[in-house]
Amino acid sequence: MDPRAKQLPADERRTVTVAAVIELAGSQNPSEITTAAIAQHMHLTQGALFRHFASKEAIWQAVMEWVADRLLARIDRAAEGLTSPMAALQAMYLSHIEFIVAHPGVPRMMFGELQRAESTPAKRVAQTLIERYAERLGQRIEQGKALGEMAPDLDTQAAAVLFIGTIQGLVMHSMLSGDIQQIRTRAPGVFALYQRSLRGAA
Amino acid sequence: MDPRAKQLPADERRTVTVAAVIELAGSQNPSEITTAAIAQHMHLTQGALFRHFASKEAIWQAVMEWVADRLLARIDRAAEGLTSPMAALQAMYLSHIEFIVAHPGVPRMMFGELQRAESTPAKRVAQTLIERYAERLGQRIEQGKALGEMAPDLDTQAAAVLFIGTIQGLVMHSMLSGDIQQIRTRAPGVFALYQRSLRGAA
DNA sequence: GCGCTAAGTTAGTAATTACTTACTTACTTA
């Protein structure tokens, strides 16, 4: 049934490894993912992993880089060409939600990495990701104020923090219910509220 | 300097152990806290811990119970006697922020527990805590709608999710900056936005 | 088809970790 792993060129094997970790993180605590579990999930022996990665930490770094690249590309593509800053924020929000539904392990890995005390390479990648993300949010919010779509007295940084909190709240909720799909049905309602907070007081 | 631990009665020793874990979680990844580290932090040998707790899991359960009791008591006390639902939410919010500043390890532990795949006793306590928390939020929001302080068409559950997200966003932000105190200065701005979203559209 | 190299396997190792147990010390109370 599981005769033996097909041989793959090194870069492909690395790609597949990253995918395996992302998948595993969807169903178990990322900090408890062992190299043995990763290898097993790929139908490979544990030792083979170390032909392609110098250490477990290097695997995590590759995983976080994959996440950073894909997520930023995704929200950029979603907001591309949208002149309305509010519409752009909404598009970024919804594409982020879809990303999480497709890869439920991602928010868990992100939080897990940021939690670390030491500054590992993987943690630094996660930090840079959020910084870049916040930059993009800040730009759109500033635009929104300039164009009159958002309240002129809006606290840009608070609005960026709340945007991320919006998603975090949904993630928290889905972890409680255990059903990731729920995040999709709850998302619009939460964003509607967020939108109101940007528009200004009554 | 550190001659030997003073002997303590069992219940006091358990209390001190919980405090030690909470403290440790403030400066390191909760999932990496070992029983040896806990014991060392209390100036005790590792073996002594198991005189008072059947297992490490039992320690975590006690810790989460401590958190649940204190946090719920704190937000209840803060909102007590406030007739305005909006003012009550704000009081709960601010007292929660103060709780986090006093015990920065708590949100990390909460998230870490909820992340677990298996249903451990500690995880169940964390789940119950959030459920109770959400209940209280829901009550106040419903009151706010009934009294006209909040938009009548407000999505109660979305508002509760966003409330928690509000705090989660601040926690995320503080984990990035590495400075927990920042959460205190950023908190009012974020709550101001949240408040706007409850009041209703322009 | 031959030979070289990249990829995978197998069976380790050292370090760490939760937990145990036999013994010792401190405290209480009769």
Next chain:
DNA sequence: TAAGTAAGTAAGTAATTACTAACTTAGCGC
């Protein structure tokens, strides 16, 4: 003060984990 008990110590153990090294096998260029 003597005895009993609760609390703490010291030195383990078995299991797990990341990583290694000696070997086997697959696949590609000539």
